[in-house]
Amino acid sequence: MTPTRDMMPAELAALLHFYAEAGVDWLVEDEAVDRVAEFAEQRARGPRASAAASPASQAAPAQAAPEGRARPTAERPAPRPAAVVPAPAIPDEHAVTEARFAAxxxxxxxxLRTALEAFGGCNLKTSARSTIFANGDPASGIMVIGPMPSGDDDREGAAFFGRAGLLLDRMLAAIGLSRDGVMITTVMPWRPPGDRSPSQPEAAICRPFIERQIELAEPKTVLLLGNFTARFFFGETGTIHALRGQWRDIAGGNHAVPAIATLHPQELLTAPASKALAWQDLLAFKARLEQR
Structure with a gap:
């Protein structure tokens, strides 16, 4: 778990909001209590002191307790409300309209990068460190799109870092491509907390930005990585195993762009036996590039 001293202000705000929603409203006593000294004092008084510490005696008024001890729970004042951090608003239709206008x-x-970094209508941005945007060579006419940033991506500020990024580099190299020679981005510009799957409203708010990235980059072919990405662009609910390996057109502004989906590198790290399927898809992608 990330120490609080290393958290960004937005992360601290999100953590406080989480605790408040969970019902935590009392973190420390009003006054410091030396429990070690308290225990030593009770031992020094002997058995009679233990009898005095029986439940009946503990029910005595708070003013009878020695100074410096914690007051009985019954006499404790009402907890002070924890600092309330406004909950980030879940994107709604109004936010989608604003996102579309900005894009x-x-x-x-x-x-578009400037507009995305300035946009504050998506709640995912409040817990993310970085805004992920397309990197690479737009002139290549090739675009690789993943689902959402990973923890490594969020820390580095770019898509596909860490072990999954290294595997993607090898996948591209196997068909004569490199990271610098293509455009690489993600559907979601911000990492969801805990690497959970984005909700439908969150995906809706981010759709105008990724579609505008495709339109401005003008790729001739697109490689989609992972289950979420394939469903997002194909508008279907099947698994990546049902959607992979098929050429389909996706929105690219005023024209359609041919795209093929394959397994995400992280999925291949988890299930290496699926690399044979991904290799078939990569060969189909390479063949399409050679036809251009």
């Missing part, structure tokens, strides 16, 4: 107003990838 469509951008006339270049640089403008």
């Amino acid at each position: 469509e107003s951008a006339r270049s990838l640089a403008e």
Whole structure:
């Protein structure tokens, strides 16, 4: 778990909100209590002191307790309300409209990055360290899109770092490509807390930005990685094993862009036996590139 001293302000705010929602409203006593000294004092008084500490005596008024001891629970004042951190609003239709307007107003990838970094209508942004945007060479005409940033991506500020990123580099190298020679991005620009799957409202708020990235980058072919990504663009609910290996057109602004889906590198790390399926998809992707 990340120590609180290493957390960003937004992460601390989200943590406080989580505790408040869980019902935590009392973190420490009003006054410090030396329990070691208290125990030593009771031992020094002997058995009679233990009898005096019986439940009946503990029910005595608080003013009878020695100074410096914690007051009985019955006499404790009402807990002070914890600092309330406003809950980030879940994206709604109004936020989707704002996202669409911000995305469509951008006339270049640089403008779109600025608009995305300034956008505050998605609750995922409050707990993420980085905003992930497309990196690479737009002139290549090749785009690789993953689902959502991982913890490594969030720390580094770019898509596909860590073990999954290294495997993706090897996958691309196997068909004569490199990370710097393509455009790489993710559907969701912000990492969901705990690496959970994004909700439908969260996906809806981010859709205008990823679709605008595709439109401005103008790729000729797209490689989709993972279950969430394939469902997002194909509009279906099947698993990646049912959706992979098939060329389909996805939205690319004023024209459709051919895309093929395959397994995410992280899935291949978990189930190495599936690498044979991914290799078939990569060969199909390479063949399509050679036809251009």
